[in-house]
Amino acid sequence: MLSTLQRIAADPHSDNIDHLVALINALRPKQPKLAEQAAEQVRILLQLLHGSPTQASALRHYLLRLFSTRRQTSLYTDIGILPNAGFFTELFQRMSFRILPPALDENYLRDCLDRVLPADTDYVWINAVPSADWLKLIEVLVNAAPYTDAENNVASDADDRHKTMVELLDAIQVLSYRVSAMGLEPSLIRLYPTIEDFDSPFLMQNVELHRYLHGYRRYLAGDVSDANESTAPEDAKHLLVMLDQCDAVVLKIRKNALRMGTSVALTYLLVRLDQSIQRLRKLLMLVDIGDLGSQEQLAALAEQEAAPNPAQVAKLSEALALGQELIEAHNRKYAVRELFADNINLLARNVTENASRTGEHYIAESRTEYSAMFRSASGAGVVIGFMSLLKILASYLRAAPLVEAFLFSMNYSFGFMLIHVLHFTVATKQPAMTASRIAAGLQSRDGRYIDIDSLVELIVKVIRTQFIAVAGNLLLAFPVAYLIALGYFHLHGAHLVSPEKAQHLLHDIDPLASLALFHAAIAGVCLFLAGLISGYYDNKALYTHMAQRVERARWLRKLLGQKRLSRLGQYLEHNLGGLMGNFYFGILLGTIGTIGYMLGLPIDIRHITFSATNFATALVGLDNQMSWQTAVRSIVGVIGIGTVNLWVSFSLALFVALRARRVHFHHGWSLAKAVLGRFRKRPGDFFIAPKQVAPLAEEKDSVI
Known part of the structure; x- marks a missing residue:
């Protein structure tokens, strides 16, 4: 470390980045998590600079020269802010750059970071060093005397500082233009149309910024030319108020997106806009001198060795925080996880929010709704019985694997879509929907208290609705499949499945x-x-x-007529999710087994209702000759398959719903005790709905 400082002192006018690389290598610990070792190295550097004011002056001049000879604007405007490329373009670019990094141009300061801080974990040890140590080091460099060479010629540090300040102002201007452009995007105006009724804060902040920068650049020109009168520019308080208004509009757009829907592109735009506003705010606080006082006052404080100006200390802290943020963003610029974390939360919240609203239809409140759910599930059981027949017949075609997968998929997909169109219910589709509804109940409105009694009541309703739906599916699917297999035998004189095939079906469950x-x-x-x-x-x-969109389709209007087309459009808007979910679910069920076969992997699917129909078909194929042990194992297998189906889908859906809502539920044990207590007192509530829905008395509510 001392030898590096000596080399810098020997040639402080150099813009060779190798000296800085050597200095950082001396500070870097052996392991990024060794914070104490890194802090000790920083303290050693601090002691060396305290002991040698000449080296401190030389290091300061070297760093200023290093900054001033590089283009800095892109460092402040690009690092840590999503580019304009779009989500998927940025995703593929990050993945490709992890394999083959891009070329570097050391004329740009952002590219110099790849040499100075090449490790992806450098930000870990830099952030682990106490801020007080970094601030002391920055203070030593800021307060170091201007560098003088052997002939007592003072180096022009002021010119280097001026170039850096100009670069910061240029970065502020670039960010302001970007915020204005993003604020005028049609997708944002569509979700917040009232912004067209008054002056957009995204535009007004740019107007205010031009006035601010004009005064600031006049001040810098007077400062550099040593003019007798150099008036400090106005502070940025009014401009920060405009940015607060921009933040408020972004928040309203996010809330409207929960009600009106969103897209990956819109989510990406909102994240990029928010990042740009926050970076603009930080740069403004960094260059603002409104609270620092005039240059003459600062010089007088320095000469008198007075206590540091609190505003100046705050500014140094802001600079340190921004520097750490830029370093971490640079080290993580090819990370895929952060890209997903920044963009997917809002989209996932909207997806689960729509699933939550759908999930409300899967919860039976009263005895009437309970009976309706049983009838709906029974209807699905009948359809599934025939779907099972079609799958067995398709398997007898002995088609190629991909053709067979296509036939299985279409059987599942169109069958499930028919169930949806007929307003029937497949029990296993409920958990993915009701989990989002429960997650909504876990999120208290005030962020502090959660109504446990209401939540327990919701869970009881979900459990008994799930029970009656499973019962409706099985009580009809099994006998329908049994009768179909029996009818096939009487019509064709041969069983639908051979004894070998029947044994295979029983083995599968x-x-x-x-x-x-x-x-x-x-x-x-x-x-x-x-x-x-x-x-x-x-x-x-x-x-x-x-x-x-459907109503505007002319070819459909000619085919169906206006009234039918309107009804079709309304139906698709309210049922597109259910139709597409069932379609893709059928494709998943129909192709996974074939994929496992082609790859030689032991993967396949087992669904409770189809397992029950296979059991019924196998029973007929064996002429009802089955040992009680086989029958018990098959029944246990069907129940076990159904339990795993429901538990896995419910757990995953609840996990995603909680993450999307950013809910951290800490009352799981209290909730579990309340549910168990309810089961001990009234176990029938978990299986049979009440005749009338009794409102929950407010005085009996308990909150946590």
Whole structure:
């Protein structure tokens, strides 16, 4: 470290970045998490500079020269801010740059960081060093005397500082233009049309910034030319107020997006806009001198060795924080996880919000709704019985694997879509929807208190609705499949499945002798994905105004007529998510087994209702000759498959819903005790709905 300082002192006018690289290498600990070692190295550097004011002056001059000879604007406007490329373009670019990094141009300060801080973990040890140590080091450099060479010629540090200040002002201007342009995007105005009724804060901040920069540049010109009268520019308080108004509009747009839908492009734009506003705010606070006093006052304080100006200390802290932010963003500029974290939260919130509204239809409140749910689930059981028949017949075609996967997928997809069109219910589709509804209940309105009694009541309703839906599916699917297999035997004189095929069907649902439960977990993941797909398309239907788009299709108007077309548009806007979720769910169920076969992997799907129909078909194929042990294992297998289906899909959906809402629920044990207490007192509530819905008395509510 001392030798590096000596080399810098020998040639402080150099703009060679190698000296800074050597200095950072001396500070860098062996492991990024060794914070104490890094802090000790910083303190050693601090002691060396205290002991040698000449080296402190030389290091200061070297750093100023290093900055002034590089282009800095892109460092402040690009690092840590999403580019204008779009989400998927940026995603693919980050992935490609991780494999083959881009070329560097050391004329730009942002590219110099790749040499100075090449490790992806450099920000870890830099942030781990106490801020007080970094501030002391910055203070030593700021207060160091101007560098003088051997002939006592004073180096022109003022020119270097002026160039850096100009670069900062240019960065502020670039960011302001970008904020104005993004604020005029039609997708933002569409979600917040009232912004057209008054002066847009995104435009007004740019107008105010021009006035601010004009005064600031006049001040800098007077400062450099040593004019007798140099008036300090106005502070940036009014400009910061305009940025606050921009933040308020962004917040309103985010709230409207929950109601009107969003898209990946809009979400990306909102994140980029927010990042640009926050960076603009930080740069303004960094260059603002309104609270520092005049240059003459600062010089007098320095000569008298008075206590540092609090505003100046605050500015140094802001500079340190911005520097750490830029370094971390630079080290993580190719990270994919951060890109997803910044962009997916709002989109996931909208998807789960739509799933939550759909989930309300899967919760039976009264005995009437309970009976209606049973009838709806029974209807689905009938359809699934015939879907099982079609799948077995398709398997007898002995088609190529991909053709067979296509036939299976279309059987599942159109069957599930028919169930949706007929307003029937598949029990396993409920958890992915109701989990979002429960997540909404876990999020208290005031952020502090959660109504446990209401939440317990909601969970009880979900459990008994799930129970009656499963019962409706199984009580009809099993006998329908049994009667179909029996009718096939009487019509054709041969069983629908041979004894060997029947044994294979029974083996597939055996929880001990096969991977039935593992395959049921895969089906649970498919159910969860189908729930996300449903929410995504519900969101898309709202965002794109599907009904209006359908009504404008001239070819459809000629085919159906205006009234039928309007009804079709309204139906698609309200049911597009359900239709597409069922369609893709069928494709997942129909292709996973074939993919496992082609890749040689033991992956397949097991669904509770299809397992029940396979059990019924196998029973007929064996002429009802089955040992009680086999029958028990099959029944346990069907129940186990259903339990895994429901639990996996519910757990994943609840996890995503909580993450999307950013809910950290800390009362799980209290909620579990309340649910168990309710089960001990009134276990029937978990299986049978009350005749009338009794309102929950306010005086009996308990909150946590």
